[in-house]
Amino acid sequence: MAEPVYRRVVIKLSGEYLAGPQPFGIDQPTIDRLAGELIAARDLGVEVSVVIGGGNIFRGVEVSTRGVSRPTGDTMGMLATMMNCLALEAALERKGQPAKVLSAMVMPEVSELFTRAAAFRSLAEGRILLLGGGTGRPFFTTDTTAVLRAGELGAQAVLKATNVDGVYSADPKKDPNAKRFDRLTHSQALAGGYKVMDATAFALARETDVPIIVFSIAEPGSISAILNGTGRGTIVAG
Ligand code: UDP
Numbered sequence: 001m002a003e004p005v006y007r008r009v010v011i012k013l014s015g016e017y018l019a020g021p022q023p024f025g026i027d028q029p030t031i032d033r034l035a036g037e038l039i040a041a042r043d044l045g046v047e048v049s050v051v052i053g054g055g056n057i058f059r060g061v062e063v064s065t066r067g068v069s070r071p072t073g074d075t076m077g078m079l080a081t082m083m084n085c086l087a088l089e090a091a092l093e094r095k096g097q098p099a100k101v102l103s104a105m106v107m108p109e110v111s112e113l114f115t116r117a118a119a120f121r122s123l124a125e126g127r128i129l130l131l132g133g134g135t136g137r138p139f140f141t142t143d144t145t146a147v148l149r150a151g152e153l154g155a156q157a158v159l160k161a162t163n164v165d166g167v168y169s170a171d172p173k174k175d176p177n178a179k180r181f182d183r184l185t186h187s188q189a190l191a192g193g194y195k196v197m198d199a200t201a202f203a204l205a206r207e208t209d210v211p212i213i214v215f216s217i218a219e220p221g222s223i224s225a226i227l228n229g230t231g232r233g234t235i236v237a238g
Contacts, residue, residue: 005229006156008047008123010131011038012146013161015053015084017217024056026087033220035091038128041223042097049119049129049153051146052088054080060138074138081142082110085132092128100127104136104145116152123153143201151208158210159226160197161217166234167194181234189236202236211237 013034020027042048060074068076085101092099100122102114112118114131122129134145143160150158167189170178184192186206190199196214205212215226215233225231 002228004044004046004227006046006227008049008153008155009041009157009159009227010049010051010146010150010153010155011041011159011161011223012051012143013053013217014142015056015080017056017161017163018052018084018087019056026056026084031087031091032095034217035088035095035097037217037221037223038092039095039097040221041227042126042128044224044227046227047123047155049123049131049149049155050088051131051142051149052081052084053142054078054084054134056080057083071138074134074140078105078132078134078136081134082107082132085111085130089130098125098127099130100125101130101132104131104133107133114149119149119153141198141201143197144204147201147204147208147210147212150210151204155210158205158212159223160212160214161223162196162214163216163218165216165219165232167192167196167214167236169194171195184234184236185238186236205236211235 018026018031020030054077057080058077060077063073064070089099089101101111103111104114106113131149134142146158167181168178172178186202190202213226213233213235222231
């Protein structure tokens with residue numbers, strides 16, 4: 001079997017993905033399928049860390065329009081990511097895959113705090129790491145968290161799962177003339193203002209020289225395909 005292209009990656013999934021066909025919350029068949037895909041990726045011999053968003057439960061920006069301060073709303077959003085991590089940990093362990101949730105916020109009854117040492121220990125034990133609580137600070141996103149953790153853990157790439165097969169010049173679901181890019185530099189991604197990731201995430205990736213692969217999670221097996229070098233995605237690097 002071909003060697004995987006990457007040995008250690010951080011996979012970023014939006015919270016909305018976990019809702020599947022539901023308007024919000026966690027869809028059990030969707031999270032079970034995702035757990036299977038992550039285990040297949042791990043079985044390639046790749047060290048897998050996952051950052052999940054919280055948009056299926058809560059978004060700070062939305063609640064802040066309703067009289068809750070933005071930092072408080074963001075804290076609620078970060079707590080939502082922890083719920084998603086716990087659900088995914090349970091789904092992985094039901095399938096016999098050891099996992100470990102590490103949180104950016106102190107919550108000893110719920111999970112261990114994220115430190116590089118704890119992360120490396122869990123990866124060495126063959127666990128899939130679930131990095132919850134975002135950065136632990138308001139005004140950031142889980143996209144930025146994924147890039148931050150990739151830098152801290154020396155991951156070779158961030159795999160940004162979306163519902164389209166790469167970065168486009170406009171939303172391909174709305175604009176038939178949208179152009180798809182095979183490759184972009186971090187600076188081009190920033191200058192283009194493409195909606196696929198926020199500017200802070202792209203800027204940090206440029207600073208830390210972390211490649212980002214944007215790909216579609218809709219296709220079964222797409223995570224493993226990207227890891228094997230046969231998948232379709234846009235590479236943002238250099
Ligand atoms: N959040 C935050 N700081 C972080 C990461 C996330 O405050 O470092 C909050 C923010 O309110 C955000 C919510 O958590 O809206 C959920 O994260 P995100 O929007 O990235 O989730 P996704 O869109 O990927 O589901």
